[in-house]
Structures are given as structure tokens and as C-alpha cells.
Amino acid sequence: MYKFGHYFLSKIDPELAHNISINAFKFGLYPKINHQQYEVLEQIIWGRGFKTPIGLAAGFDKNAEVINALFNLGFSFVEVGTVTPLPQKGNPKPRIHRFHSEKALINSLGFNNKGSDQFKKNILKSNIKNNSKDRVLGINIGNNKNTEDILDDLKKLFEDLYRFGDYITVNLSSPNTPGLRDNLKSNNFDRIVKGICKLREENNSKIPILFKISPDILPQDKKDIALIALSNDIEGLILTNTTINKNLLRTDLKGGVSGKPLLQKSNDLIRDFYTLTSGKIKIIGVGGVFSAEDILQKMHYGASLIQLYTSFIFNGPYYVDKLNKDLSQIVQEMGYKNISEIIGIKA
Numbered sequence: 001m002y003k004f005g006h007y008f009l010s011k012i013d014p015e016l017a018h019n020i021s022i023n024a025f026k027f028g029l030y031p032k033i034n035h036q037q038y039e040v041l042e043q044i045i046w047g048r049g050f051k052t053p054i055g056l057a058a059g060f061d062k063n064a065e066v067i068n069a070l071f072n073l074g075f076s077f078v079e080v081g082t083v084t085p086l087p088q089k090g091n092p093k094p095r096i097h098r099f100h101s102e103k104a105l106i107n108s109l110g111f112n113n114k115g116s117d118q119f120k121k122n123i124l125k126s127n128i129k130n131n132s133k134d135r136v137l138g139i140n141i142g143n144n145k146n147t148e149d150i151l152d153d154l155k156k157l158f159e160d161l162y163r164f165g166d167y168i169t170v171n172l173s174s175p176n177t178p179g180l181r182d183n184l185k186s187n188n189f190d191r192i193v194k195g196i197c198k199l200r201e202e203n204n205s206k207i208p209i210l211f212k213i214s215p216d217i218l219p220q221d222k223k224d225i226a227l228i229a230l231s232n233d234i235e236g237l238i239l240t241n242t243t244i245n246k247n248l249l250r251t252d253l254k255g256g257v258s259g260k261p262l263l264q265k266s267n268d269l270i271r272d273f274y275t276l277t278s279g280k281i282k283i284i285g286v287g288g289v290f291s292a293e294d295i296l297q298k299m300h301y302g303a304s305l306i307q308l309y310t311s312f313i314f315n316g317p318y319y320v321d322k323l324n325k326d327l328s329q330i331v332q333e334m335g336y337k338n339i340s341e342i343i344g345i346k347a
């Protein structure tokens, strides 16, 4: 039934398919999978237990509505959001496009979400805090489109939400919010990093803070970001968001490309940042993961964890469980005791 459901969803408008999936998940309509435990895949990072390195990237559950369903499908961590302080509609539709043969999506959503009040209510309703053994929740925050100073929005979101997650991601890399990526330039980035770290201190919080980076940055930006990240002791970088480079898809559609065409670019950034930070800052690798081999490659280049989004859309609800199985088998066959041993060995 679920395989047929997934096939049907792959034939209709992608945003409609997404909304149907979210509603189905809300009503418990997803396969009940008996997941195995794989000791070889377990890691402790930032004091949190990750059952496997595979997490769901931001943007699927923007309003934190179906957290438990996503964990039940096999993700060891789920990043909800991007949430903005106020609700916003996002860009005009249609704004998600599938490219089946290229295994890619283009989206120009523009942080459509129900705002932080509803987001907080949804997290509380999920009861994740009392339910959370080995379920790591990331909260991805971003600014409203017309905000004058991004830091005001980020501070408000941080204060509102830091108690509810296991880590906070500051998203400075969506291509669909005008000007957002300018915040990855040295002076702006430094100001934002310092502002958020200070706020954490003032709140006596120790929540890990991560920054999500664009794959389209210049070599000098990489150096600057690495330096600022190191000197402020931030806990992690998420590499990467979608790319605005559409060469491989030959289309004029607006938005960011995710999926297979992003794989190489994302891997290059992981390798560069792992080297630039001497492996001192944890990297979550994201972009174009479709197989256990893709995961190994990202980890070889320096990622400690990985996330995916597009392959989940293309492959359906049984897919994460299969990836976990495949990955544990390969790592064991390679003779490693734990997957953490492979991090950065090919950087």
C-alpha cells in the first residue's frame, strides 16, 4: 500500500505531494518498520547519542508537525524548520520541480512556514523531550523576508526555541531569501556568529550552534568562515544547502538545486572545510546522498554525520531503513569497529 502511495505521489504536483505526505504522517499513515540496532553506526556527538549517522535535512518538516513519524521511519536525527519568527507564505507557486532522470529537485519556496509560535506548540505536542532517547532534534532558524536586521530575528528565535532542541542551526544559505547569502561574507558572518554565541552565554545555555553554508561560496569565503568558526568555537557546520548552479539541469527555473547534481560540490566543500578547520569542527554533510556509498564518501572527506532530503522524496518511506542496513553491512565488511573511524581519512 505504501509503495503504491509513494508511486502515486511521485506523479502529482510535488508541493501537493509533500502536503499529502505531511498529512498522512500526522495520521500515522506510514509503514511501521522494526528497525535493527547497529552498534557499528552509533556515535556520541555533542553529548547526544546518534544511533546512525543518517538524519533528515531541514525543509521537509518546516513546522515541526511530524517529528515522531520521521524518527519512526529510521532517521537518527531530524532537523525541523527553517522556522522564521512570523508566519510567511513564501514565493509564488509552482515552486518545487522534479527532474526524475537527473535525480534532482529545484525549489524556490522562500521559507514558507507557520512561524515560531506554532512551531513551538508543535514540538511540545510531539512530546519529543520525554520521548527522546536516541532521537536527536535539530532546530533550523532563519529570518523573515522583510526583516531589516537578520540578527534581531535570529536572536528572537534562539531565545524562543533553544530549550526545545538538541542543537540549533542558523541557516544563512537558502538561495530563495533575497540577500541571505550575503551573511556568509566575513564581516556579516562574524557579527552573526558572535551575536548568537553571546546570546547563548547570556541564557546560560550549552546548546550546540551550527551554521548552514551555501555550496556557491568563493574560496576566500571558505577561509574566512573556517577562521571565524574556529575562533568562536562553534560546534558545527552543515555543508551544504542547495546550489544556484543549474548547468547540469539546463533550465531557467528559479531556485536551488538539490539531489544528485549537488553531490560533487557538497563533497568538495566538506573536504575543504575539514582541512581548513583541521577536523576541529564537526561537519554534517548534505547534498546528493542516494546510497550507502555516498554516505561513506562524505564521511571519508570529513563529515561526522550526514543528512538527506531529495533521495527520501524519490525513494519513499522504506528507504532510510535500507540505507542504515546497507551502511552497517559495508562498514562491518571493511573491518571497522565503529563508523567514526572513517571520518576524514580521505580528506
Ligand SMILES: Cc1cc2nc3c(=O)[nH]c(=O)nc-3n(C[C@H](O)[C@H](O)[C@H](O)COP(=O)(O)O)c2cc1C
Residues within 6 Å of the ligand: 057, 058, 059, 060, 062, 081, 082, 096, 105, 107, 109, 111, 140, 171, 174, 212, 240, 241, 242, 257, 258, 259, 260, 262, 286, 287, 288, 289, 307, 308, 309, 310, 311
Ligand atoms: C523542497 C526543499 C525545501 C528545503 N527547505 C529548506 C529549508 O527550509 N531550510 C534549509 O536549511 N534547507 C532547506 N532545503 C535544503 C536541504 O535541507 C538540503 O540542504 C538540500 O536539499 C541538499 O540535500 P539533498 O541533495 O539530500 O536534498 C530544502 C530542500 C528542498 C528540496
